[in-house]
Amino acid sequence: MRRAGRLVLGIGALAVGVFALDRALPPDLSRLHSGVEVLDRHGRTLSTLPAPGGIWRLPTATADVPPHLVAMLVAAEDARFRWHPGVDPLALTRAAFQWVRAGRIVSGGSTLTMQAARLLEPRPRTLRSKAIEILRALQLEARFSKDEILGIWLTLAPQGGNLEGLRAGAFAWFGRAPGQLDAAESALLVALARRPEALRPDRHPEAARAARDAMLRHRAPGAGQVSPAERELALETPVPTARHPMPRLAPHLSRQLARNAAPGARIVTTLDRDLQRAAEALAEDRLLALSDHAAMAMVVAEIETREIRALVGGSFGVETRAGMLDLTRAVRSPGSAQKPFLYALAFEAGVARPETLVADLPFRFGSYAPENFSRDFVGRITAADALRQSLNLPAVALLSELGVLRYATALKLAGSPPRLARGAEPSLPLALGGAGTTLRELVALYALLGDAGRAAPLVALPGPPAERPEVVLPRAAAAVAGIMVNPFPGGGPQGVAWKTGTSWGGRDGWALGLDARHVAGVWVGRPDGTPIPGLTGRGAALPALAAIFARLPAAPRQPLAVRATPRPFAEAADRLRLLFPMPGAVLAEGGPVTLRAAGGRRPLVFLVDGAPLDHHRARREAAWVPPGPGFYRVTVLDADGVAAGAELRVR
Structure with a gap:
């Protein structure tokens, strides 16, 4: 009993020590700080902004990629990923035996968790680094779920050049979000992460295709997510030979929203991607008929909610100094x-x-x-x-x-x-x-x-x-x-x-x-x-x-019409008022002046400096000949004694 107690105390002390060490030396997660993605009202990507340093890195979770990609990744890199605690003793033993027998590293024995640790904290490939990766992998397993660890890998896996993560890779190599990738595209991105520069399809298309095809032949069947017919069709698909531009619809609004966003944020807006794309294309097309250096800005919104559906901040080319201005916010004369x-x-x-x-x-x-x-x-x-x-x-x-x-x-x-x-x-x-x-x-x-x-x-x-x-x-x-x-x-x-x-x-x-x-x-x-x-x-x-x-969408759009005006509006409009002259008017000397009134109950009386004018009182006009230069007060009275007037000058 005494020996068993000491064993329990020892295990407890070791656990406390490991916990304290984990808290004292936590894994560095700073590389997960990613760029910002701006989405439309339906969750579709409008624009992406890079992480600091110009790296295209966007948060990517397992829910963002198709199941066949995750299955292919696990089959290719770590078949026992779901069962081990971050380190696979069998894989490490096999790697050590191959190293001793061949005199060089044949396989690294790294689990996906160890790869995630290496992506978080890159180090030279040494035995010391491997030992640190093992410890970090154990820490990650204690802190995160298996899907969260996969998310770290999916976010940081290199994809060639300044691309990191499969979300950025999908946009750059295929022009769409990773959730829409087919088997051939998924296989290329998984293979590309192993040797990102040697397999870049824009520079080494044959090597990229060979690596993709090997992934499809040897890993897709084991993944159980790709049928033989789909695999054969994927093998016939060409690889891309050029990068697509990263999504950049509504660039002015996207930059505005990203300024106050946290790293890696996905900002959902009220915009509609299809309408935004149409508005930008329309602006560019219309500008061809205008003078050089002209710009066009547009805003489309729904009246009931005031939600903006499309916003073109200025199609002058956002790379230029002038193009950086959001001209929907520029103060101009209307x-x-x-x-x-x-x-x-x-x-x-x-x-x-x-x-x-x-x-x-x-x-x-x-x-x-x-x-x-x-x-x-x-x-x-x-x-x-x-x-x-x-x-x-x-x-x-x-x-x-x-x-x-x-x-x-x-x-x-x-x-x-x-x-x-x-x-x-x-x-x-x-x-x-x-x-x-x-x-x-x-x-x-x-x-x-x-x-x-x-x-x-x-x-x-x-x-x-x-x-x-x-x-x-x-x-x-x-x-x-x-x-x-x-x-x-x-x-x-x-x-x-x-x-x-x-x-x-x-x-x-x-x-x-x-x-x-x-x-x-x-x-x-x-x-x-x-x-x-x-x-x-x-x-x-x-x-x-x-x-x-x-x-604009063809959903219910009945024409506008003049609606019936409530009675209070008509009553207000019937009040007596002097239409001419206006207050402060300046008239030239010579000839008669026609004074005009509106509203009020007739008969009307027109007065100039208090003296009534001779006119037909059922009419709303009266003729007056100014006697000479000077200032005059014109007044009109209706049958209810309501008065309206204005001062004018004759010169």
Whole structure:
């Protein structure tokens, strides 16, 4: 009994010592720090980013590879892997006997666990290194499951050049994820790990094929996962002779997400790989018709969730300095692309309605005298048609009556705060793109028009929906979206509301649109902001927008339509207001001036400096001849005593 007790104590002390040694000298797992992989919403690879040092190493688990690859690997490298504790005494004895008999190393006797230890901590091939590998293998077996140990091997096994791991090898040699590998491809990767440089198929295709075929003939049958017919078909398959580029869809967004990701992370996004690939190909194709150094950025999102489905950050070539810029986040002048939001806010506030007549005539707002893009004027026109034709004077007039600060505040609440020069204050040019915004913000702004006026930012990562902020345009959003539903020039999908914009000097061309499910935006310009002669949003960006909507999923997409306007909106639009002159207007001396009002209950009375004018009181217009230069106060009164007025100057 005393001897048995001492034996138990000795075993216990040895166990404690081994445990303490394991904790004092744990295996170094730092080489498992891998690159980042970015996935689409269905788990398909969009892009990969290398590990530090430019090594293509991506985490690979047994679940990531087909069962026949794991079975082939175990059959080739360590048939008793599932049963030994990390070291196979039979394999070591056989290796030692072969070494003594041949006078050289014939086989190493290494188990897959020992190989994993060597991959984690590479050392010269010596007896001392072998002893350390044995100890490390025992540690790994104590710390990890068999599948986790296989995962270490699958992640670190060399695949030639700067490729490590079978996930990186599958992308580089076959252009797809390892889960899709067939028997021939699996055999090549397993064989390649033994002598990665001597068997590189791009440099030594015959040697690579011979090694693969030997693996198929001698190891695949024992693996029990490959049928004779599959093996014969695999033997006839050629080996690749060149590397595929690593996956790099959505490179700008991928780099953005990878900056804050842990090494080896797999980041699931909201993007759709098929739509992303189509958007990138479309951008590259469209750029062929544009000037040198032009770039195109695109964003496609679902309206209900605000989830981004495709994002092209700028197809200028990501290797260049300019190509590294994500142009969906670049602050640019929107030109007329923000006008729909201005009209929606004006309708919401009762300043105008879609059928309200507005004047597109030469007019000065103080020192500001806007002109249309065409340099001509159309006269009286409805607000809806003024928006469709993107006329500038009516937009500025609406902003003048609405109030610049009110509009700027609404833009901020909607997630598109106007970026102004340092020290500048919002002013009337804000109606025509006089402040910066980004493509992502503009797309979110258009999504608001298709979502009953609710504001929410675009998102690229899945998650529970964020709390919706206050509804910005509860009544007018649908009306404005309906106004913008027009056929695409040159043909395209129906039921899409769209608008274009061009910034001053042809620096930025925009096209944005929405249907019942999706919202999309396209920007064209140069990354450095220099003008492109002749650039317009209609000519450069709109064809790409039409093509994007033509490629969107065919799942339910009913056309947009002008929905019935709630009564409170109509009541607000009926309030009395002075259409002309606008506050702060400056008129030239000479000739009569027609004062105009809208809303209110007739009869109306027009007054200038408190003196009533002689006119037909059932009408909403009155003629007035200024007596000379000076400042005047124009007022209109309705039958309920409601007043509206404006101050102007005649010179």
